[in-house]
Amino acid sequence: MTAYGLARLRPPAVLPEEVFEYLERIQATLDPYGGKFLVHGAPVQVREGDWPGGLVLIEFPSLAAAHEWYDSPAYREILHLRADHIPGDLILVEGCGPDHDSAALAAALRGAA
Numbered sequence: 001m002t003a004y005g006l007a008r009l010r011p012p013a014v015l016p017e018e019v020f021e022y023l024e025r026i027q028a029t030l031d032p033y034g035g036k037f038l039v040h041g042a043p044v045q046v047r048e049g050d051w052p053g054g055l056v057l058i059e060f061p062s063l064a065a066a067h068e069w070y071d072s073p074a075y076r077e078i079l080h081l082r083a084d085h086i087p088g089d090l091i092l093v094e095g096c097g098p099d100h101d102s103a104a105l106a107a108a109l110r111g112a113a
Contacts, residue, residue, distance in 0.1 A: 001061055001062060001063070001094055001095060001097055002050075002059060002061065002062070002094075002095040003022075003049060003059075003060045003061075003063040003065070003066045003093060003094045003095060004057060004058065004059055004060065004078060004089070004092070004093055004095060005035070005056075005057070005058040005060065005066055005069075005070070005090065005092050006040075006055070006056070006058075006079040006090070006091050006093065007055070007056040007057075007088050007089065007090040007091075008051065008052075008053050008054075008055060008088055009041075009054050009055075009056060009082075009086050009087070009088035010051050010052055010053035010054075010086065010087050010088055011053070011054065011085075011086045012085070012086070015049075015085070015086075016085050017079065018081040018082075018084065018085055019082060019085050020087060021078070021081050022078050022081035022082045023091050025078050026078065027069070028074065029054075029069065029072060029078065030058065030069060030113040032069075032074075033060060033065045033066070033068055033069035033072070034060055034061040034065055035059065035060050035065070035066070035069050036056055036058065036059050037056070037057070038057040038058065038059050038060075039055050039056060039057035040056055040057075041054045041055070041056060041111045042054070042055065044075070062094075063092065063093075063094045064094045067092060070092065073080075096099050
């Protein structure tokens with residue numbers, strides 16, 4: 001099932017050179033795992049709550065592929081180029097299947113309560 005890497009990043013006003021190197025190299029780390037950017041730093045339009053920073057959303061063919069990418073030697077080699085300079089949060093999460101039914105989920109949750 002499709003999975004996603006979602007990052008909320010809070011970049012500084014001026015990006016250091018290391019971040020440009022990270023950006024130049026990250027796609028090569030994603031390719032072997034079928035990772036592709038769906039959102040990459042576009043401004044967010046906050047409608048509820050707070051969202052400091054920008055959003056990155058990467059799609060993977062599976063949660064296993066997302067974990068393999070994040071733990072891969074190639075990504076681990078460049079991770080510090082971003083993490084040392086741009087604070088943020090990153091999660092890996094499995095998506096809903098095409099048959100997802102929110103009403104059925106509500107019924108299951110109600111029954112478990």
